[in-house]
Amino acid sequence: MVFLTEDIKFPPVESASVDGVVAMGGDLSSARLIEAYKQGIFPWFDQGDLILWWSPDPRMVLVPSEVKISKSMKSVLKKQLFKVTFNTAFEEVIKNCSKITRKGQDGTWIDQSMIEAYVKLHEMGYAKSVEVWHQEKLVGGLYGVDMGHVFCGESMFSKMSNASKTAFIYLAQKLEKENYQLIDCQLYTDHLYSLGAREILREEFIEILKA
Structure with missing residues (x-):
């Protein structure tokens, strides 16, 4: 599992887990969110947990x-x-x-x-x-x-x-x-x-x- 740092780049979606998780961590800055959506990735996580970034297959x-x-x-x-x-x-x-x-x-x-x-x-x-x-x-x-x-x-x-x-x-x-x-x-x-x-x-x- 890739842990995100200050760098807003994401790993390729092809590296996602079977469930569709691409990465975890990072933040919800506007720049990171826009980059995520451009790559077909979105955040979805339980309140209080680390941010999970998803790109499910199929979509x-x-x-x-x-x-x-x-x-x-x-x-x-x-x-x-x-x-x-x-x-x-x-x-x-x-x-x-x-x-x-x-x-x-x-x-x-x-x-x-x-x-x-x-x-x-x-x-x-x-x-x-x-x-x-x-x-x-x-x-x-x-x-x-x-x-x-x-x-x-x-x-x-x-x-x-x-x-x-x-x-x-x-x-x-x-x-x-x-x-x-x-x-x-x-x-x-x-x-x-x-x-x-x-x-x-x-x-x-x-x-x-x-x-």
């Missing part, structure tokens, strides 16, 4: 044009129950993501250091958010890191049924119009699969990322 991704909208979701969108905005409440979104309880997880990996690091990335124009509102209240959303032609999704939350799905669908439709090639969903979940995401080889993902 869960969505081609924006392939987003699946079920009949029930089409009905929800048609009713215009929600108002959707982009990059208007980034800090609120990431803080809400940090508070959501998730199946099979104790606590959250989005601690205060992560929040501060990604708020800085947002201020630099890299980290972006989608907000879903109902009656002027923030009820869902997502955030991630925008690499120009690949949007690296980080986390989403929902306080109302279908709110996070709405955020994801609106994001996919916006990125399709802007000719983005992929939304990086990182790891497989049934929820993402139901929305049209699929697994591809890490090698293929890196090729697209670096194109």
Whole structure:
């Protein structure tokens, strides 16, 4: 296992463990985070532990044009129950993501250091958010890191049924119009699969990322 020092360079993703861990340690400086995402690497670790840097193989991704909208979701969108905005409440979104309880997880990996690091990335124009509102209240959303032609999704939350799905669908439709090639969903979940995401080889993902 490679331990990172002050040098922000990462080992090649091909050297990752079977689980996809590339390295550990280092910090969440903006320069290191940007370098990580350029290499197809992201941080994910338990609160209080050393930072773990991941590049799983296979990689869960969505081609924006392939987003699946079920009949029930089409009905929800048609009713215009929600108002959707982009990059208007980034800090609120990431803080809400940090508070959501998730199946099979104790606590959250989005601690205060992560929040501060990604708020800085947002201020630099890299980290972006989608907000879903109902009656002027923030009820869902997502955030991630925008690499120009690949949007690296980080986390989403929902306080109302279908709110996070709405955020994801609106994001996919916006990125399709802007000719983005992929939304990086990182790891497989049934929820993402139901929305049209699929697994591809890490090698293929890196090729697209670096194109």
